[in-house]
Amino acid sequence: MKKIFLLLICCWTISVNAQVQKVNLQASGLTCAMCSKAIYKAVSAISFVDTVLVNIEASTYDIRFDKETTPKFDQIAKAVVDAGFSVANLTVMVNFDKQAVDKNGSFTLDGINYKLMGTPPTTLQGSKKMQLIGKQYMLPKDFKKIPVAQLGNVASNTYLVSLK
Amino acid sequence: MKKIIFFLLLLAGSFAKAQELFVYTEPASNMPAKSVAIKQSAKLFDQGTTSSTRHATEIMLGASKNLMIHGAATYGALNNTPFGLESIRAYGKYRFFSADGMYSHFRMAAFAEIAHSNTKPMYQEINLQGDHAGMQAGIVFTQLLHKLAVSSTVSYAAINGNSKAHQLAMGNRAEALNYSLSFGHLILPKKYTSYDQTNFNIYAEFLGQAIPGTRKSYLDFAPSIQLIFKSKLKFNLAYRFNLQSSMTRMAQTSWMLGGEWLFLNAFKK
Secondary structure, three states: OHHHHHHHHHHHHHHHHOEEEEEEEEEEOOOOHHHHHHHHHHHHOOOOEEEEEEEOOOOEEEEEEOOOOOOOHHHHHHHHHHOOOEEEEEEEEEEEEEEEOOOOOEEEEOOEEEEEOOOOOOEEEEEEEEEEOOHHHOOHHHHOOOOHHHHOOOOOOEEEEEEO | OHHHHHHHHHHHHOOOOOOOOOOOOOOOOOOOOOOEEEEEEEEEEEEOOEEEEEEEEEEEEEOOOOEEEEEEEEEEEOOOOOOEEEEEEEEEEEEEEEEEEOOEEEEEEEEEEEEEEOOOOOOOOOOOOOOOOEEEEEEEEEEEEOOEEEEEEEEEEEEOHHHHHHHHHOOOOOEEEEEEEEEEEEEEOOOOOOOOOOEEEEEEEEEEEEOOOOOOEEEEEEEEEEEEEOOOEEEEEEEEEEEEEOOOOOOOEEEEEEEEEEEOOOOOO
């Protein structure tokens, strides 16, 4: 019985750990609290978003998701743009548990497909930060620095990310 | 002139962030999509021995991230007429360019408006916010740069219908070129910690009009203060006075007191 219990605890721990913990969003194009609140409200209204913790001064938003939901990062970016502003940085915080990565850098976690930029490791372990790469997720000056070769060959249902 | 320099120094000297929620002009930025705002304002025109008041109610809608629409009505008791509805106006603004940086942006928008007015024009000044029926179209440029928001508008207005007939009968022209240059600055809070903090902003706006083909023009300066409560309720107090004028106008100086309530995510798509 103890063994089963231990096994259950292990399974529970793994399933909790290996997932997106939260997303850190930094918005650009604003300096006023009214503008910041517009983004806060727009992001909070997204169906899979649970809580949003904001730092108005830094224009950053810590976004946590409802359990049992699959967050869609493109919807977060769209909410910011619809509020009238842009995304400067969108970073996903993940707690990996021996996540296998294929030779192209692709892997799937909680139903979300990712592709790592650069030379990928074979496995991902522990707490990592992954910055989303794409025109809608970065400042134009940062996006220009991304080599064009890295941007090709990414399926539309896959997020291109860079380990930080 | 001293007043202007004092205000501009105040703008340049404060070490805070910029604001572009101008009192007399619209920035190139729009309201967030799916939001609604209601604006109520009262203008008091100083006409020397007498004065007139004009009230305006305006409903503003963020139709999409790039498009916003306003509907407005003005009513009041001007030039010794009984209190009543004067004009209605529809306004649309489309943001067609946006370059956002961290704590900065440069944006451009095009706008057009159409107004209907019951009043009989009495002055050479052309004004679609109550006095005349007609159309106006123009372009807005806004630069937000950490500590300063600067916005400029250039537009062309042409009046029509009875407004035009009255204006022409008085020997006046029925079209005008309008321009503005606005500066905005956030004074308080020094550091943002919550949406409940009261914001205190100051603005300085230059508002001008020239009648093409004539030497008639005016240039006003309008300093204003603004309080924003809980990031949704705005109060504006402005004083507008004449720097130069070579045309007949309702008043050389006026006060404006206004309030605006913003409702974010007011409607579903």
